[in-house]
Amino acid sequence: MRAAAVSFQRLEVQSFGGPDVIQWVQDETLPEPGAGEVRIRVEASSLVFTDMLIRRNLYPVLKLTLPLTLGYDFVGRIDRIGAGVTRWRVGDRVADLIQLGGNATHLVRPAASLVAVPQGLEATQVEPLILSYMTAYQALFREGGAKAGDAVLICGASGAVGLAALDLCRAFGVRAVGVASAKREQAVTRMGAAFVAYDQIGSSLRLDRWSRELGGFAVVLDAARGEALSSLMARLAPAGRLVVAGFTAALRAGQGAGKWRGLMAKLGLGFDFVRIKSMSSMPFLSQRVVFYDVSGQRAEHPAHFQDDLTMLLSLLEAGRIAPHVQRVFGLDEAVEAHRLIETGQVEGRIVLDLTRPAAHHPERRRRPGVPEHAALETQAAG
Ligand SMILES: NC(=O)c1ccc[n+]([C@@H]2O[C@H](COP(=O)([O-])OP(=O)(O)OC[C@H]3O[C@@H](n4cnc5c(N)ncnc54)[C@H](OP(=O)(O)O)[C@@H]3O)[C@@H](O)[C@H]2O)c1
Incomplete structure (x- = not known):
């Protein structure tokens, strides 16, 4: 025809x-x-x-x-x-x-x-599930092992991965603290999370206080790389996991800068990446640091990708998440x-x-x- x-x-x-x-x-x-x-x-x-x-x-x-x-x-x-x-x-x-x-x-x-x-779902609501929600879900729950009732810290909380992570925390009964710029406070608190602005004086102290009150975070999901690894690890619970997924802060710092500052930012990022990778194989730490890579995970565990996307689609169909x-x-x-x-x-x-x-x-x-x-x-x- x-x-x-x-x-x-x-x-x-x-x-x-x-x-x-x-x-x-x-x-x-x-x-x-x-x-x-x-x-x-x-x-x-x-x-x-x-x-x-x-x-x-x-x-x-x-x-x-x-x-x-x-x-x-x-x-x-x-x-x-x-x-x-x-x-x-x-x-x-x-x-x-x-x-x-x-x-x-x-x-x-x-x-x-x-x-x-499923046939009935809006394509523009389905699309965020494939990369952004998949990254948030696998980083928090598969790599991080987050469970209902846990407290987690999301760095880069107002972005694509960050807001997806907060939406999933709400769906699975996980308590979240989100870090983003001050102008994004409502976007984060609307998702039922506590908020800390990275661009306001005292943000580090506020995060330390949250961490003490909650007995340390079970998972820190870092999609920004705006803070030293040592500070993030200090906020983990004794057997907590730091899952690094992105480098937005470092990349933003290199953008629009002169050629040399841009190159330094890229080199710094490469160094950070290698350091995270080497820390992920340190067996003597009860806390763990891992770099999450959605495409690498998909290649290694194709069945997880199929299962997780199908599960995310059913959450969307049931109205339990809303990109x-x-x-x-x-x-x-x-x-x-x-x-x-x-x-x-x-x-x-x-x-x-x-x-x-x-x-x-x-x-x-x-x-x-x-x-x-x-x-x-x-x-x-x-
Ligand atoms: N590893 C993987 O498999 C994987 C998968 C998907 C994405 N990623 C990467 O993950 C990162 C985030 O992705 P995305 O799509 O969510 O990006 P995005 O939408 O641009 O979000 C970036 C987030 O980072 C925040 N941010 C910027 N500087 C910060 C700082 N100094 N401290 C704390 N937060 C800061 C932004 O907050 P404000 O806008 O409020 O400043 C925003 O919430 C990117 O680098 C992306 O390439 C990795």
Whole structure:
């Protein structure tokens, strides 16, 4: 059956740099699934700090080559099935974590890696679960071992991972103290957490007091790296865990600075990363320090990823969690969206909506070597 012509649009980076390097491009041919693969019509994808790191080639564990398509994750509907795939049908809704390629109207994935998504859920509510909530959940509960009734400290509490962590603490009966800038107090306390501002005098003393009153934190989730490791460890309970997931504070310090300060920030970050990794293998500590890496965990424990995303989707369906989405952007607004991320103006999440019609057209080009008549045909859904 023939369906209406569609185009393949995406956010491409052809040289590393600031938000202006993002190109909104269109091909006249859709990617085709091979054996064991499916093609997905994407509904929503990531716009997060990690995409910004990839755009600037600062992402530590990925060897990047240009051009690349941004987008760490996606949710969408299968619109074409490759040979040998029996598990999925056209029209099924799926999600995945992919590091690159999600900021596109279409993409091709191995059928085996996808997670089923319930039909009724809003795509812009599902998307934050795949990277941000997954990171918060696995860092707090799988790595940190947090349990109902525990007290935890969340550094970077107003960001994508931080607000997800607070939402999950509320859902699982974990007491939380959140650290963010003073202007984000309401975002943190709305989630039922206690709040400490990192940019106000006396914040360190206030955290020490919380820690004493609570007998030390069972888990410290650090998505910011704004404080010395020794200070964070001093706030742990005797068998507590410090789980480091991100370096926002260090990276913000290097941004917009001169070339040398930027380089020093990058070197300092690398040193910090190596130190955390080496501390994680110190067997004589009753407290533990670990670096959490969502893609590494997914590669090592694919079943955990499947189970955890399915569990997060059921929490969303039951109304037990509610991602804080500040704004939804279209493909034509991506540069503005990345500027907001880069200047620390996002509270919780922003999301890319790949179904929204744009006011104008992207740069157009045809893939070399592909005849025009091969383009623009999709299988009808259902
Ligand atoms: N390891 C992994 O697998 C993994 C997965 C996802 C994300 N990440 C990383 O984790 C980090 C956080 O990600 P995200 O998406 O949540 O970023 P985000 O949305 O930009 O949030 C960053 C948070 O850090 C806070 N912050 C900045 N400077 C701080 C400081 N000096 N002290 C305490 N908090 C500070 C910000 O607070 P204000 O805005 O109020 O200043 C905000 O709450 C990023 O580095 C990201 O790349 C890692």
